[in-house]
Structures are given as C-alpha cells and as structure tokens.
Amino acid sequence: MKASYLFVFLLSSAVIWQQACVTGKKVQKQNITLKQAFGNDFLIGTALSLDQIQEKNPEETALIAEQFNAITPENIMKAEVMQPQWNTFNFEPADKMVEFARKYNMKVNGHTLIWHSQLPAFVRSMKDPDSVRQFFENHIKTIAARYDKKILSWDVVNEALNEDGTMRLSVFLEKLGENYVTEAFRLAQVAAPHTELYYNDYNIEQPAKRKGCINLLKKIQQAGVRLDGVGIQGHWLAGKVPFKDIEESILEFSALGIKVMITELDLEVLPRNVQGADVNQRQASNPALNPYTNGLPDSVQQQLAKDYEALFRLFLKHKDKISRVTFWGVHDGQSWLNDWPIRGRTNHPLLFDRSLKPKPAYYRVLKIKS
Ligand code: XIL
Secondary structure, three states: OHHHHHHHHHHHHHHHHHHHHHHOHHHHHHHOOHHHHOOOOOEEEEEEOHHHHOOOOHHHHHHHHHHOOEEEEOOOOOHHHHOOEOOEOOOHHHHHHHHHHHHOOOEEEEEEEEOOOOOOHHHHOOOOHHHHHHHHHHHHHHHHHHHOOOOOEEEEEEOOEOOOOOEOOOHHHHHHOOOHHHHHHHHHHHHOOOOEEEEEEOOOOOHHHHHHHHHHHHHHHHOOOOOOEEEEOOEEEOOOOOHHHHHHHHHHHHOOOOEEEEEEEEEEOOOOOOOOOOOOOOOOOOHHHOOOOOOOOHHHHHHHHHHHHHHHHHHHHOOOOEEEEEEOOOOHHHOHHHOOOOOOOOOOOOOEOOOOOEOHHHHHHHHOOO
16 A cells, blocks of 8 residues: 555656756746845835735735735825824834735835925824924834834835935925934934835936935945835836936945845826826826737737836846845736726736736746856
8 A cells, every 4th residue: 555655656746857857947937936036135015005914815925925025105104194193103004014024934124214295184284394294203213112112124214315316395395404314313313213214216227316316325324324225116107217327326325335125116198297106196097008908919018028127137147236126016916006006007017917827027037046
C-alpha cells in the first residue's frame, strides 16, 4: 500500500518537474510575485482602501498579501477622517490598518499629517491664525505619537509646492507662514522619534518644482530638523513618462542624504488636459474622453507595459537610493483615476485589471528579474 503511494508520489513529482523544465521560464514567471522579485531591492507597496483594510473581498486580500510588503492608506489617515471634529479623533480605521500590516507582515507609511486637501470642515473655515496653529500642533502631536513604533514612516507634509517651485497658497501658508513645513517636521520628530519622516509631492521630478523642493528640504535640514526621505508621487502619463527628469531627481534628492521613494505610482492611459495630480482640479465629463470602457486596445496595453518595464529598470539601476516603490491602488477598478480629473471613467493605470488578473505590464516588470 505504502509503496504504491510512494510510486504515485514520485511519478507525479517527476511529471511536475518535467513540466517545469519544459516550460522553464513560464513556470517561474507565473509563481514569482512582485515582493519576491524585488525583495532585495526596495519595498513594493500599494495604497489600500478601507474595504481592503477590512478584508471585504478575500480574493483581493490574497492578492495584496502575496504581492506587496508595504501599504499606504489611500484615505483613512487624512485629517478629515482622523480628526473629523476639533479634538475628536477617529483612530479605528488606522488601528485596523496597523493590525492588517502586522498580520501580513507589511510596513506602513502614514499618509498624511499636513495637507491642504481632505481637511475637516472646521479647519477650512478657520479665520484666526491661533486656531490654525492649535489644530496644526494638536493634530501632529496626537497622531504621530499614537502610531510611533507601529508604523515605519509618515508623509509629514504633502504637496506644499506650486509647479514653479514656490510655496502653494494654503490655509497653513496663509496662517502660519513659510516655516510651517519645517515646524511640522519638528513636531513630528518629537512626537514620533522612531518613525521615518518624509516630504511627499507630485511633479517634483520636473525641473522648476524640483528646485523649489530641494530648497524646501534643505531648509528643514539647515534648521537641524530630521528629514528621512522624499516621495515622488509618480502620477505619470503612459507614453509620456519623463524618464530623464525622474533619473535626475533621484540623483539630486539622494544627494541630500535622504531616501527617495516613488509613492503613488500609476500611469494614465486616458486623454486629459490636467497634468500632475492636484485633487482639486476637475475636467468636464465627455464620452470621447472615456474610450476604453470595454478594455484596453493592445497598442495601449503594450505602451503601458513598455513604460512600466522602463520605469522598473530605472528604479533598479538606482536601487541603492530608492527604498520603496508604491502603486496608488491594487487594481484598475480601485484606481482614483476612474474619478479624477473626470468622474466616472474606466481607467487602466495599474498592473492588475478589474478582475484582479495581472496585465502584460505585470509580466514585463517581473521579466526584468528572471
Ligand atoms: C486620492 C485618493 O486616491 C482618492 O480616493 C481621494 O478621493 C482623493 O485623494 N495625491 C495624494 C493622494 O497624495 O492622497 C491622492 O489620493 C491622490 C493624489
């Protein structure tokens, strides 16, 4: 009896082994995942929605767990969620996310302490500088302290710059003055001594904004305040990825002695007039601007794959400077680009499609490592 089991076992193992040899690379290609392939290079992250943190869809949870080793909350750590009313904090979703990360052995990047968008209404209507300062200090201290030792890092300040590199006009700039960015890092450093502190923004690979960004980061450093890294968001357009600017930025940012990250990677495949990622910019809806509701044509699919491959080749070339590459969403169905800058479109910017199947871009990225 036992011998016959052994025989069947050996026979089937031999068949599997033979198939693996015959199809060679194909077997490897299907089995290896993003976090395995890039495990020694940089963290591979994704933004997670509340539903994903709550594990609403087991198939999605399995995909997240096998592909990624870092997560960024897409919305639940923004001020409007964390402090909906003055000094009333809503820690539950973020606590749940910390639990999720622990369960699946992932690093968390907190996103974000100070940002002009998705602020609670009570801050948006504040008139006097003292109230804004009180909110600013209380918000940073309370939240940064609570998650110290529980998360790896914070996007302390998000999107403080204009396209020309000057400071963006926001409630913080207006009421607290230019130094608010350094002050935010100073407060975070005291409240969260064990947490890495980053500045995060879009289009900072572009020369003028990059220059302004470097000045801003140098100011933080010159004030003797800790700055651990900079996040280039990476909301780019397929077919128009600014590879040269990205490479120059990686080198210039890293020369400041800080980590560089790609923090919100996605590649737009639909037509739009808006450049960058200003969440408050909107464009009117029009069916001509939503051409791929039944799937991506092969030519666009190939362009997307080609761009993702070239990007990951570039990231690998500078893996000593890049600590994390995070996609802004797990799959196309979840992407914020279905609703920005035009609501209700069918977009295809990520490596997994709406049915959670890997796209050609996924295989092209993995092939670099095979
Ligand atoms: C986006 C989210 O993905 C959307 O769900 C939300 O409606 C708006 O914000 N830059 C950032 C992110 O730093 O926080 C934004 O996320 C996308 C642009």
